[in-house]
Amino acid sequence: MTKPKEYQDIDFETRIVGFVCNWDAYSGVEMAGVNRKEYPTNVKLVKVMCLGRLHLGLILKAFELGADGVILLGCPPEDCHYESGTAMAKELFTQTKKVLNLLGIDQNRLALVEVPLGRGDLLAKQVSTFVRRVGRIGSSPLQSSVEAARLA
Amino acid sequence: MPEIGQIIAATRAYSCLDCGKCTVACPISRYDPDYSPRMVVYNATYGHEAELLRNDQLWSCLTCSRCEERCQSGVRYTELIKLLRTEAHGLGETGQCTHGGALQSLMHIMTAAHLNQNRLGWVDKSLKTATEAETLYFVGCQPYFDVLFSDIGVKTLGIARGAVKLLNHLGIVPALLPNERCCGHDLLWAGDTEHFVKLAEHNLKEISSAKAKQVVTTCPECYLTLKVEYPRYFGSLDFEVVHMSQLLAAKVADGELKFRRSAKKVTYHDPCRLGRFSGIYNEPRAIIDAIPGVELVEMPQSRTSALCCGTQAWMNCGTVNKQIQSERLREASATGADVLLTFCPKCQIHFRCAMHDNRLGEELEIEIEDVTSFATKALTG
Structure with a gap:
């Protein structure tokens, strides 16, 4: 299969999990579809009602299961449907980065991005940038053990 | 079911006299009348495998060993729970993660x-x-x-x-x-x-x-x-x-470790893995006693009867566990101690969590410290 021209440099083996807020960020996902803005298919999106609903356990689970990177797609703070969701997501982002650092997992494998309402172009761009970034870091140090567990 | 049979033999569950002392001693049973260590042993010995392994309660036991301490027949209850959980884990069962x-x-x-x-x-x-x-x-x-x-x-x-x-x-x-x-x-x-x-x-x-x-x-x-x-x-x-x-404690006994004065009234919480599991009751107290000026007041439930910090293995933590923690913190405050000392980081985490209760927080508030850090502060020189 040939890759689209703009994604020649993307490693499609990179496994990314994206948590998306149901409101602004997910409208970005829909608009990207409507406007045919392509982004790499490496990203498996999980829709949540608000990024404030996430917790460390969910992000760590993604890494435990072999994700090379996790991207949190949220909303600008002033647009949050639950007032404090974005602030909570930022706190969680900081905490998770600290845990990843302790574990020796590159902190750049985690990103938090704010997607304003309906910005499909921005979403596609941010996701592609993240996939490239993680691709450059390489596969997760946990992946060999995940494979071993799968084969056992 | 040969596995369960082996577990019963290995943990002496067959010696159970059905006396119920375990359930009387159990901190969970005190707040949750549906929970009964005696029933777990009963179900094990009578071959009620489904009741045993497919039961949420299997994961609630604090494995604090207070029941084992009281059992006159020598049933190794905590080991029984551990082995049953291993069996249940093999069937895809698990506790509720916290x-x-x-x-x-x-x-x-x-x-x-x-x-x-x-x-x-x-x-x-x-x-x-x-x-x-x-x-x-x-x-x-x-x-x-x-x-x-x-x-x-x-x-x-x-x-x-x-x-x-x-x-x-x-x-x-x-x-x-x-x-x-x-x-x-x-x-x-x-x-x-x-x-x-x-x-x-x-x-x-x-x-x-x-x-x-x-x-x-x-x-x-x-x-x-x-x-x-x-x-x-x-x-x-x-x-x-x-x-x-x-x-x-050994260094204190040899006179190699000396502390400076610290005028504090403290009480000591025995962690279950240190106390009932390892029999280490005197050593922490000897260290506390070696700090001049420190007065140790015991809680009514101490040493072999010590109450658990209320949670285990990062699972099945709910209202019952919070009630146990509140009971322990109230007990500590009632001694009039300034500081609740313990020797386990997890006891500390669980108590601090209980103290963060919105309604009871202030009532349960007490300074809590590990004996290690407490002793470090009293080091000479």
């Missing part, structure tokens, strides 16, 4: 072969440590706890710094492992022996590469797991496992 399963994921992640942790950031310049040494300090998961539980003011790394400072004071430069894993205690007690064995293998390799002859821990769970469980799976160890309380 903290969104973050700790379970952490433990699973640590089984990875190629991990390059940055877990020694807390070691400042004033502390003398080595990569290889006769004595090794096994830190435990404290660097992780402080990040995970920063919202409730958990600072267990003070224990780690205190431990190294105390060892340095005694002329010991301990080795620290840059890639130490979780000891696996909580996975083992949740029935997940597969991941437990992986963690243990990594740790044994790390410890042997540091050429340690003595491993000191400040966490009673690490102590019990390294000392008792590792040999069960890997045969006898070529190092000795010592809890900080034993090491310090």
Whole structure:
């Protein structure tokens, strides 16, 4: 299969999990579809009602299961449907980065991005940038053990 | 069901007299009338396998061993629970994870072969440590706890710094492992022996590469797991496992360790892994008594009768557990002590969590400290 021209440099083996807020960020996902803005298919999106609903356990689970990177797609703070969701997501982002650092997992494998309402172009761009970034870091140090567990 | 039969034989469950002393002693049964250790033993001996293994209550037991302490027939209740959980885990059963399963994921992640942790950031310049040494300090998961539980003011790394400072004071430069894993205690007690064995293998390799002859821990769970469980799976160890309380108490008895005055009234909470599981009751008290000016007042439920800190293995924590913690904190306050001392980072985490209760918070408030950090503050010179 040939890759689209703009994604020649993307490693499609990179496994990314994206948590998306149901409101602004997910409208970005829909608009990207409507406007045919392509982004790499490496990203498996999980829709949540608000990024404030996430917790460390969910992000760590993604890494435990072999994700090379996790991207949190949220909303600008002033647009949050639950007032404090974005602030909570930022706190969680900081905490998770600290845990990843302790574990020796590159902190750049985690990103938090704010997607304003309906910005499909921005979403596609941010996701592609993240996939490239993680691709450059390489596969997760946990992946060999995940494979071993799968084969056992 | 040969497995259950073997478990019953191994844990002497068949000796149960159905007297119910276990249920009377059980802290969970006190607040949850549906929970009964006696029923668990009954179901085991009468072959009610489904009732036993497909039951949420199997995961609620605190494994605090108070029932075992009271049992006159010598039923090894905590071992029974541990083995039944291993069976149930094999059937795909599990307890309800607390903290969104973050700790379970952490433990699973640590089984990875190629991990390059940055877990020694807390070691400042004033502390003398080595990569290889006769004595090794096994830190435990404290660097992780402080990040995970920063919202409730958990600072267990003070224990780690205190431990190294105390060892340095005694002329010991301990080795620290840059890639130490979780000891696996909580996975083992949740029935997940597969991941437990992986963690243990990594740790044994790390410890042997540091050429340690003595491993000191400040966490009673690490102590019990390294000392008792590792040999069960890997045969006898070529190092000795010592809890900080034993090491310090011996030095106090020899007159090598002296403290300066500290006018405080304290009470001491016996962690179950240190007390009932390891029989270490006197050592922590000897250290506290060695600090001049410190008055130790005992809680009514102490030593073999000590009440558990209320939660185990990062699972099944709810109102019942909070009630147990509240009872213990009220008991501590009632002694009139300024400080509640304990010797386990997890007891501290669980009590701090209970103190964060919106309604009862202030009522339960008491200063809580680990004996290690308390003793460090009273060091001379």
